[in-house]
Amino acid sequence: MSKSLSANDLKKVCKVPFFEGLSIDDISNLLNHSSVIETPKGRLLFSQGDVADKFYVILEGRVKLFLTNEEGEESIIEIYGAQSSFAEAAMFASARFPVNGETTSASRLIQVEGPSFLRVLQENKEMCQKITTQMARRYRSLQNEIIHLKTHSPAQRLGVFFLSLVGDAQGQDVVLPYSKNLIAARVGMKPESLSRALGRLKEIGVICEKDRLRVENLESLQAFCKD
Amino acid sequence: MSKSLSANDLKKVCKVPFFEGLSIDDISNLLNHSSVIETPKGRLLFSQGDVADKFYVILEGRVKLFLTNEEGEESIIEIYGAQSSFAEAAMFASARFPVNGETTSASRLIQVEGPSFLRVLQENKEMCQKITTQMARRYRSLQNEIIHLKTHSPAQRLGVFFLSLVGDAQGQDVVLPYSKNLIAARVGMKPESLSRALGRLKEIGVICEKDRLRVENLESLQAFCKD
Structure with a gap:
C-alpha cells in the first residue's frame, strides 16, 4: 500500500x-x-x-x-x-x-x-x-x-549498549528492546560469543536473563567499559 | 616548513x-x-x-x-x-x-x-x-x-589483508609493508590476538615470519577468508 x-x-x-x-x-x-x-x-x-x-x-x-x-x-x-x-x-x-x-x-x-x-x-x-x-x-x-x-572487546561493547539501556536505573529490571541475538549483532558480536560476554559481565553484577537486564552497580560497569 | x-x-x-x-x-x-x-x-x-x-x-x-x-x-x-x-x-x-x-x-x-x-x-x-x-x-x-x-573473524580479516599483499604470487616471499603490530591495527585486531590469528593461518600454509609473508596455496586462503 x-x-x-x-x-x-x-x-x-x-x-x-x-x-x-x-x-x-x-x-x-x-x-x-x-x-x-x-x-x-x-x-x-x-x-x-x-x-x-x-x-x-x-x-x-x-x-x-x-x-x-x-x-x-x-x-x-x-x-x-x-x-x-x-x-x-x-x-x-x-x-x-x-x-x-x-x-x-x-x-x-x-x-x-x-x-x-x-x-x-x-x-x-x-x-x-x-x-x-x-x-x-x-x-x-x-x-x-x-x-x-x-578498541573495545565484545564484552565491553555489550556493556556500553547495556549502559545506554539502563540509564540511571541501578538495581532495577529493564526490559530488553529486542532479542539477545539482535543485540549481539547490533554491537558487532557473533551469536556464539554472546554467552561468553554475558558470563564476563555477570562477574561484575550485570544480570541478563530472558528478556530482562539488571545492573547491580553502575560504576563497576562503567569502569569495566572504560578499561 | x-x-x-x-x-x-x-x-x-x-x-x-x-x-x-x-x-x-x-x-x-x-x-x-x-x-x-x-x-x-x-x-x-x-x-x-x-x-x-x-x-x-x-x-x-x-x-x-x-x-x-x-x-x-x-x-x-x-x-x-x-x-x-x-x-x-x-x-x-x-x-x-x-x-x-x-x-x-x-x-x-x-x-x-x-x-x-x-x-x-x-x-x-x-x-x-x-x-x-x-x-x-x-x-x-x-x-x-x-x-x-x-562478519569476519580476526584471522579472516588478516587473511583478506594478506591476500591483497600477495596478489597472485603463490609460494613466493613478499615483504610486509609495515610492522605486524601496525597490520594488526589496520585490520582491527588487538596486538595480543595477533599470534593466535597467525597460528590459525599457519595451519593452512600461510607463513609470516619477521617481515616476510608466503602463501603456499592461494585457494586455501581464499576459501578460509570466505568461510
Whole structure:
C-alpha cells in the first residue's frame, strides 16, 4: 500500500537526523515524488546487489540490514528504528545496495525516490551544503563505531549498549528492546560469543536473563567499559 | 616548513579519491589558501579534542590515527598512505578530531584550511554536489569496513589483508609493508590476538615470519577468508 505524505509525516521527517537544519518546505520539495508504504513484518525492501536508486525513512517500525552466507546463515549488520533513515549513501554514490534490507516489525516507511531527490538538491546550493554536512556527521559517527569496534572487546561493547539501556536505573529490571541475538549483532558480536560476554559481565553484577537486564552497580560497569 | 602548492602537487591531488571528478582549476580554487608542510617522522598533526578546522592530503609519506588509554597504551585506528586524504568529515561536520594524528614516516602533506575550502564550495553548486557524492562513497566504504569487522573473524580479516599483499604470487616471499603490530591495527585486531590469528593461518600454509609473508596455496586462503 502506497500513498503520499501527510503534514504529520513531514513533521516526523524533520526530526530525522539526516534532514536536520532543513525547513519543512525544503523537505516537502525534496520528498515531492516519494511515497509512504505500510508493510507487515518480514517484508524484503531490497536485496544485496540491487541498484540503489532509492532510500528510506522510517516513520514507524524497525528495519534490519543483513547478509546471508552460502549456508544461509544470517549476519545482522545494523538495525534502524523510527525517525531514522538508511541507504542514503548508496543512493548518493549511485551504487548498489551492499546488504539486504527487511522489516522486523510492521512498519510505515517513506520510500524516497533518488533521482527526483537529487534533482531538487542540484537546484539548491544551501540544501546541498546542509546535506553534505549531514553526510559528514554520519560519516563521523561511522568512524566512531569503527573506533569502538577496534578498541573495545565484545564484552565491553555489550556493556556500553547495556549502559545506554539502563540509564540511571541501578538495581532495577529493564526490559530488553529486542532479542539477545539482535543485540549481539547490533554491537558487532557473533551469536556464539554472546554467552561468553554475558558470563564476563555477570562477574561484575550485570544480570541478563530472558528478556530482562539488571545492573547491580553502575560504576563497576562503567569502569569495566572504560578499561 | 610551509610553502604553496606547485603544479606537480596539484596533479597529485587530482588522483586523491576525495577530489575525483573535479577539474584541476576547481581543485586549485578549493586549495587556494592551503599550504604544503614537510615533516619528519613522529610529528603530531592534531590531538583528540582539537577543533577540526582543517584536513590533510598526503603527497608523500604515511600518517596514523590513534588513541591512547589511561595507561598510555596506543590503539591504532587507521593508517593512511600517499594520495589519500583524511579528517575531511570532522572538518565538514564542524566538529573536533576524535583521534590523534601523527606521521609515521617523513611526509609531505597539504594542510587544507577548512573555512576557505568551505567558502569556495558554497559558491559552486556543481562542486558541492561532487563533494557530496565523494562523501557518500567514503561513507559506503566505511560501512563496508563495518560489515567486514562484524562478519569476519580476526584471522579472516588478516587473511583478506594478506591476500591483497600477495596478489597472485603463490609460494613466493613478499615483504610486509609495515610492522605486524601496525597490520594488526589496520585490520582491527588487538596486538595480543595477533599470534593466535597467525597460528590459525599457519595451519593452512600461510607463513609470516619477521617481515616476510608466503602463501603456499592461494585457494586455501581464499576459501578460509570466505568461510
